[in-house]
Amino acid sequence: xxxxxxxxxxxxxxxxxxxxxxxxxxxxxxxxxxxxxxxxxxxxxxxxxxxxxxxxxxxxxxxxxxxxxxxxxxxxxxxxxxxxxxxxxxxxxxxxxxxxxxxxxxxxxxxxxxxxxxxxxxxxxxxxxxxxxxxxxxxxxxxxxxxxxxxxxxxxxxxxxxxxxxxxxxxxxxxxxxxxxxxxxxxxxxxxxxxxxxxxxxxxxxxxxxxxxxxxxxxxxxxxxxxxxxxxxxxxxxxxxxxxx
Amino acid sequence: xxxxxxxxxxxxxxxxxxxxxxxxxxxxxxxxxxxxxxxxxxxxxxxxxxxxxxxxxxxxxxxxxxxxxxxxxxx
Numbered sequence: 001x002x003x004x005x006x007x008x009x010x011x012x013x014x015x016x017x018x019x020x021x022x023x024x025x026x027x028x029x030x031x032x033x034x035x036x037x038x039x040x041x042x043x044x045x046x047x048x049x050x051x052x053x054x055x056x057x058x059x060x061x062x063x064x065x066x067x068x069x070x071x072x073x074x075x076x077x078x079x080x081x082x083x084x085x086x087x088x089x090x091x092x093x094x095x096x097x098x099x100x101x102x103x104x105x106x107x108x109x110x111x112x113x114x115x116x117x118x119x120x121x122x123x124x125x126x127x128x129x130x131x132x133x134x135x136x137x138x139x140x141x142x143x144x145x146x147x148x149x150x151x152x153x154x155x156x157x158x159x160x161x162x163x164x165x166x167x168x169x170x171x172x173x174x175x176x177x178x179x180x181x182x183x184x185x186x187x188x189x190x191x192x193x194x195x196x197x198x199x200x201x202x203x204x205x206x207x208x209x210x211x212x213x214x215x216x217x218x219x220x221x222x223x224x225x226x227x228x229x230x231x232x233x234x235x236x237x238x239x240x241x242x243x244x245x
Numbered sequence: 246x247x248x249x250x251x252x253x254x255x256x257x258x259x260x261x262x263x264x265x266x267x268x269x270x271x272x273x274x275x276x277x278x279x280x281x282x283x284x285x286x287x288x289x290x291x292x293x294x295x296x297x298x299x300x301x302x303x304x305x306x307x308x309x310x311x312x313x314x315x316x317x318x319x320x
Binding site (some may be wrong): 094148195198 | 300
Protein backbone atom coordinates (compact mmCIF):
# COMPACT_ATOMS: atom_id res chain seq x y z
CA UNK A 1 0.00 0.00 0.00
CA UNK A 2 1.32 3.44 -0.86
CA UNK A 3 2.19 5.56 2.13
CA UNK A 4 1.25 8.95 0.70
CA UNK A 5 1.81 11.00 3.81
CA UNK A 6 5.10 9.59 5.00
CA UNK A 7 7.49 12.04 6.63
CA UNK A 8 10.33 9.48 6.85
CA UNK A 9 13.80 11.08 6.81
CA UNK A 10 12.36 14.54 7.32
CA UNK A 11 13.30 16.94 10.11
CA UNK A 12 10.35 19.12 11.03
CA UNK A 13 10.09 22.13 13.37
CA UNK A 14 6.75 22.77 15.10
CA UNK A 15 6.23 25.95 17.15
CA UNK A 16 3.50 26.28 19.75
CA UNK A 17 3.76 22.55 20.33
CA UNK A 18 2.84 22.71 24.01
CA UNK A 19 -0.91 22.50 23.43
CA UNK A 20 -3.81 22.50 21.01
CA UNK A 21 -3.24 22.30 17.29
CA UNK A 22 0.56 22.55 17.61
CA UNK A 23 0.66 19.55 19.94
CA UNK A 24 -1.58 17.45 17.67
CA UNK A 25 0.58 18.30 14.66
CA UNK A 26 3.82 17.45 16.49
CA UNK A 27 2.43 14.10 17.58
CA UNK A 28 1.14 13.14 14.13
CA UNK A 29 4.39 14.27 12.44
CA UNK A 30 6.31 11.93 14.74
CA UNK A 31 3.88 9.08 14.02
CA UNK A 32 4.39 9.75 10.30
CA UNK A 33 8.10 9.12 10.60
CA UNK A 34 9.58 12.58 11.01
CA UNK A 35 12.15 13.69 13.53
CA UNK A 36 10.32 16.55 15.17
CA UNK A 37 11.76 19.60 16.92
CA UNK A 38 9.12 21.07 19.19
CA UNK A 39 9.29 24.47 20.76
CA UNK A 40 7.22 26.54 23.18
CA UNK A 41 7.73 28.48 26.40
CA UNK A 42 6.37 26.02 28.96
CA UNK A 43 8.66 23.06 29.64
CA UNK A 44 6.13 20.92 31.51
CA UNK A 45 3.65 21.20 28.65
CA UNK A 46 6.35 20.44 26.07
CA UNK A 47 7.32 17.36 28.05
CA UNK A 48 3.69 16.22 27.90
CA UNK A 49 3.75 16.62 24.13
CA UNK A 50 7.05 14.76 23.92
CA UNK A 51 5.61 11.87 25.92
CA UNK A 52 2.80 11.50 23.37
CA UNK A 53 5.17 11.42 20.40
CA UNK A 54 6.49 8.39 18.53
CA UNK A 55 10.22 7.71 18.09
CA UNK A 56 13.21 8.56 20.21
CA UNK A 57 14.99 11.22 18.17
CA UNK A 58 12.52 14.07 18.75
CA UNK A 59 13.81 17.10 20.60
CA UNK A 60 12.24 19.84 22.69
CA UNK A 61 13.63 23.35 22.71
CA UNK A 62 12.25 25.73 25.35
CA UNK A 63 12.08 29.22 23.87
CA UNK A 64 10.17 32.46 24.19
CA UNK A 65 10.30 33.51 20.57
CA UNK A 66 9.18 37.06 21.28
CA UNK A 67 12.88 37.77 21.83
CA UNK A 68 15.17 37.75 18.79
CA UNK A 69 18.09 36.25 20.71
CA UNK A 70 15.90 33.27 21.60
CA UNK A 71 15.09 32.76 17.93
CA UNK A 72 18.84 32.74 17.22
CA UNK A 73 19.40 30.17 19.99
CA UNK A 74 16.62 27.97 18.64
CA UNK A 75 17.97 28.09 15.10
CA UNK A 76 21.47 27.15 16.31
CA UNK A 77 20.09 23.97 17.83
CA UNK A 78 18.41 22.88 14.62
CA UNK A 79 19.90 20.81 11.81
CA UNK A 80 18.89 21.68 8.27
CA UNK A 81 15.17 21.01 8.25
CA UNK A 82 12.60 19.86 5.70
CA UNK A 83 9.58 21.57 7.11
CA UNK A 84 8.28 24.06 9.64
CA UNK A 85 4.80 24.51 11.04
CA UNK A 86 4.17 27.90 12.62
CA UNK A 87 1.49 27.11 15.20
CA UNK A 88 2.24 29.45 18.11
CA UNK A 89 -0.61 31.89 18.44
CA UNK A 90 -2.89 33.74 20.83
CA UNK A 91 -6.52 34.74 20.70
CA UNK A 92 -8.00 38.15 21.25
CA UNK A 93 -11.54 39.34 21.83
CA UNK A 94 -12.02 43.06 21.97
CA UNK A 95 -14.60 45.37 20.45
CA UNK A 96 -13.27 47.94 17.98
CA UNK A 97 -14.23 50.77 20.32
CA UNK A 98 -12.05 49.26 23.06
CA UNK A 99 -8.89 48.33 21.14
CA UNK A 100 -5.68 49.40 22.85
CA UNK A 101 -2.18 49.72 21.47
CA UNK A 102 -1.07 47.11 24.01
CA UNK A 103 -3.61 44.61 22.65
CA UNK A 104 -2.44 45.20 19.09
CA UNK A 105 1.21 44.84 20.09
CA UNK A 106 0.50 41.63 21.98
CA UNK A 107 -1.58 39.94 19.29
CA UNK A 108 0.43 41.08 16.28
CA UNK A 109 3.60 40.23 18.20
CA UNK A 110 2.72 36.57 18.72
CA UNK A 111 0.61 35.94 15.62
CA UNK A 112 2.60 37.92 13.06
CA UNK A 113 5.99 39.29 14.15
CA UNK A 114 7.23 36.06 15.78
CA UNK A 115 6.52 33.72 12.86
CA UNK A 116 7.90 36.27 10.40
CA UNK A 117 11.13 36.77 12.35
CA UNK A 118 11.56 33.04 12.88
CA UNK A 119 11.07 32.50 9.17
CA UNK A 120 13.53 35.29 8.37
CA UNK A 121 16.16 33.63 10.54
CA UNK A 122 15.54 30.18 9.07
CA UNK A 123 16.18 31.65 5.61
CA UNK A 124 19.14 33.82 6.59
CA UNK A 125 20.87 30.92 8.35
CA UNK A 126 20.15 28.62 5.38
CA UNK A 127 18.34 26.08 7.53
CA UNK A 128 15.78 24.97 4.95
CA UNK A 129 16.57 22.10 2.60
CA UNK A 130 15.56 22.26 -1.03
CA UNK A 131 11.99 21.11 -1.50
CA UNK A 132 11.02 21.80 2.09
CA UNK A 133 7.55 22.85 3.17
CA UNK A 134 6.49 25.83 5.28
CA UNK A 135 3.05 25.83 6.90
CA UNK A 136 1.35 28.67 8.75
CA UNK A 137 -1.67 28.05 10.97
CA UNK A 138 -3.83 31.05 10.09
CA UNK A 139 -7.57 31.23 10.73
CA UNK A 140 -10.84 31.19 8.86
CA UNK A 141 -11.43 34.40 10.81
CA UNK A 142 -9.08 36.25 8.47
CA UNK A 143 -11.83 36.34 5.86
CA UNK A 144 -14.89 35.67 7.97
CA UNK A 145 -15.78 38.65 10.15
CA UNK A 146 -16.96 38.13 13.72
CA UNK A 147 -17.76 40.60 16.46
CA UNK A 148 -14.82 41.39 18.78
CA UNK A 149 -12.45 39.52 16.49
CA UNK A 150 -10.92 42.48 14.62
CA UNK A 151 -7.35 42.37 15.88
CA UNK A 152 -7.10 38.59 15.84
CA UNK A 153 -8.54 38.45 12.30
CA UNK A 154 -6.18 41.19 11.15
CA UNK A 155 -3.16 39.34 12.58
CA UNK A 156 -4.13 36.18 10.68
CA UNK A 157 -4.86 38.13 7.49
CA UNK A 158 -1.39 39.65 7.81
CA UNK A 159 0.32 36.26 8.05
CA UNK A 160 -1.60 34.94 5.02
CA UNK A 161 -0.48 37.93 2.92
CA UNK A 162 3.08 37.47 4.14
CA UNK A 163 3.01 33.75 3.31
CA UNK A 164 1.94 34.42 -0.26
CA UNK A 165 4.90 36.74 -0.87
CA UNK A 166 7.31 34.40 0.91
CA UNK A 167 6.13 31.60 -1.39
CA UNK A 168 7.34 33.51 -4.45
CA UNK A 169 10.77 34.17 -2.95
CA UNK A 170 11.47 30.55 -1.97
CA UNK A 171 9.84 28.85 -4.97
CA UNK A 172 13.07 28.78 -7.03
CA UNK A 173 14.47 26.30 -4.46
CA UNK A 174 11.35 24.16 -4.63
CA UNK A 175 10.30 25.31 -1.18
CA UNK A 176 6.54 25.50 -0.73
CA UNK A 177 4.49 27.78 1.52
CA UNK A 178 0.88 27.12 2.47
CA UNK A 179 -1.58 28.25 5.12
CA UNK A 180 -4.21 26.32 7.03
CA UNK A 181 -7.28 28.31 8.04
CA UNK A 182 -9.35 26.40 10.59
CA UNK A 183 -12.73 27.57 11.82
CA UNK A 184 -13.42 27.08 15.53
CA UNK A 185 -11.32 24.32 17.08
CA UNK A 186 -11.61 23.29 20.74
CA UNK A 187 -8.37 24.58 22.23
CA UNK A 188 -7.33 26.81 25.12
CA UNK A 189 -7.21 29.67 22.62
CA UNK A 190 -10.97 29.86 22.18
CA UNK A 191 -11.92 28.97 25.74
CA UNK A 192 -9.58 31.41 27.50
CA UNK A 193 -10.67 34.72 26.12
CA UNK A 194 -13.99 35.48 27.69
CA UNK A 195 -16.42 33.30 25.74
CA UNK A 196 -17.96 30.77 28.05
CA UNK A 197 -18.13 27.12 27.03
CA UNK A 198 -21.95 27.20 27.17
CA UNK A 199 -22.16 29.86 24.43
CA UNK A 200 -19.57 28.02 22.33
CA UNK A 201 -21.48 24.75 22.64
CA UNK A 202 -24.62 26.47 21.35
CA UNK A 203 -22.66 27.95 18.44
CA UNK A 204 -21.04 24.66 17.55
CA UNK A 205 -24.47 23.13 16.83
CA UNK A 206 -24.80 25.58 13.92
CA UNK A 207 -21.87 23.99 12.11
CA UNK A 208 -23.08 21.79 9.24
CA UNK A 209 -21.03 18.87 10.58
CA UNK A 210 -22.52 19.51 13.99
CA UNK A 211 -19.40 20.32 15.95
CA UNK A 212 -16.31 22.47 16.23
CA UNK A 213 -13.01 20.92 15.20
CA UNK A 214 -10.57 19.00 17.37
CA UNK A 215 -6.81 19.54 17.07
CA UNK A 216 -6.65 16.01 15.64
CA UNK A 217 -8.88 17.15 12.75
CA UNK A 218 -6.27 19.71 11.69
CA UNK A 219 -3.07 17.69 12.11
CA UNK A 220 -3.54 15.37 9.07
CA UNK A 221 -3.82 18.40 6.79
CA UNK A 222 -0.53 19.76 8.13
CA UNK A 223 1.12 16.37 7.59
CA UNK A 224 -0.19 16.31 4.03
CA UNK A 225 1.23 19.78 3.37
CA UNK A 226 4.59 18.71 4.82
CA UNK A 227 4.70 15.50 2.81
CA UNK A 228 5.88 15.03 -0.75
CA UNK A 229 2.29 14.29 -1.74
CA UNK A 230 1.65 18.04 -1.87
CA UNK A 231 4.70 18.76 -4.05
CA UNK A 232 2.76 20.99 -6.44
CA UNK A 233 0.95 22.99 -3.77
CA UNK A 234 2.15 26.43 -2.82
CA UNK A 235 0.56 29.83 -1.98
CA UNK A 236 -2.56 27.93 -0.99
CA UNK A 237 -4.71 28.80 2.01
CA UNK A 238 -6.66 25.65 2.86
CA UNK A 239 -9.88 26.20 4.78
CA UNK A 240 -10.87 23.44 7.20
CA UNK A 241 -14.14 24.35 8.83
CA UNK A 242 -16.66 21.55 9.34
CA UNK A 243 -18.74 23.64 6.97
CA UNK A 244 -18.90 26.52 9.46
CA UNK A 245 -18.67 30.17 8.51
CA UNK B 246 -17.46 48.87 44.73
CA UNK B 247 -19.79 51.78 44.38
CA UNK B 248 -23.25 51.26 42.88
CA UNK B 249 -23.49 54.75 41.38
CA UNK B 250 -20.18 54.36 39.57
CA UNK B 251 -21.19 50.90 38.43
CA UNK B 252 -24.50 52.17 36.99
CA UNK B 253 -22.60 54.96 35.20
CA UNK B 254 -20.02 52.52 33.75
CA UNK B 255 -22.85 50.23 32.73
CA UNK B 256 -24.80 53.03 31.03
CA UNK B 257 -21.72 54.14 29.11
CA UNK B 258 -21.79 50.93 27.09
CA UNK B 259 -24.96 52.12 25.35
CA UNK B 260 -24.72 54.55 22.44
CA UNK B 261 -28.30 55.65 21.83
CA UNK B 262 -30.08 55.06 25.13
CA UNK B 263 -30.51 58.16 27.29
CA UNK B 264 -28.11 57.66 30.19
CA UNK B 265 -30.79 58.95 32.62
CA UNK B 266 -32.98 56.05 31.60
CA UNK B 267 -30.55 53.59 33.18
CA UNK B 268 -30.83 53.24 36.95
CA UNK B 269 -29.98 50.50 39.37
CA UNK B 270 -33.51 49.10 39.18
CA UNK B 271 -33.62 49.17 35.37
CA UNK B 272 -34.45 45.81 33.77
CA UNK B 273 -31.67 46.25 31.27
CA UNK B 274 -32.54 43.37 28.95
CA UNK B 275 -35.82 45.13 28.21
CA UNK B 276 -34.05 48.22 26.86
CA UNK B 277 -34.56 48.68 23.13
CA UNK B 278 -30.83 48.97 22.49
CA UNK B 279 -29.91 45.82 24.45
CA UNK B 280 -28.07 43.36 22.19
CA UNK B 281 -25.35 40.72 22.19
CA UNK B 282 -22.93 43.49 21.21
CA UNK B 283 -23.76 45.47 24.35
CA UNK B 284 -23.40 42.24 26.31
CA UNK B 285 -19.81 41.81 25.10
CA UNK B 286 -19.18 45.45 25.89
CA UNK B 287 -20.45 44.95 29.46
CA UNK B 288 -18.25 41.87 29.94
CA UNK B 289 -15.23 43.88 28.76
CA UNK B 290 -16.11 46.83 31.01
CA UNK B 291 -16.41 44.58 34.08
CA UNK B 292 -13.04 43.00 33.29
CA UNK B 293 -11.29 46.34 32.69
CA UNK B 294 -12.88 48.36 35.50
CA UNK B 295 -13.27 45.67 38.17
CA UNK B 296 -10.85 42.94 37.15
CA UNK B 297 -13.65 40.35 37.31
CA UNK B 298 -14.74 37.76 34.77
CA UNK B 299 -18.45 37.34 34.18
CA UNK B 300 -19.97 35.24 31.42
CA UNK B 301 -22.78 35.97 28.99
CA UNK B 302 -25.19 33.45 30.54
CA UNK B 303 -24.50 34.89 34.01
CA UNK B 304 -25.42 38.37 32.81
CA UNK B 305 -28.53 37.09 31.06
CA UNK B 306 -29.70 35.61 34.36
CA UNK B 307 -29.63 39.09 35.92
CA UNK B 308 -32.80 41.09 35.93
CA UNK B 309 -31.78 44.58 37.02
CA UNK B 310 -28.51 46.51 36.94
CA UNK B 311 -28.41 46.05 40.70
CA UNK B 312 -28.53 42.24 40.23
CA UNK B 313 -25.50 42.50 37.99
CA UNK B 314 -23.75 44.78 40.47
CA UNK B 315 -24.36 42.17 43.20
CA UNK B 316 -23.03 39.42 40.95
CA UNK B 317 -19.82 41.36 40.23
CA UNK B 318 -19.42 42.28 43.91
CA UNK B 319 -19.76 38.63 44.88
CA UNK B 320 -16.86 37.55 42.66
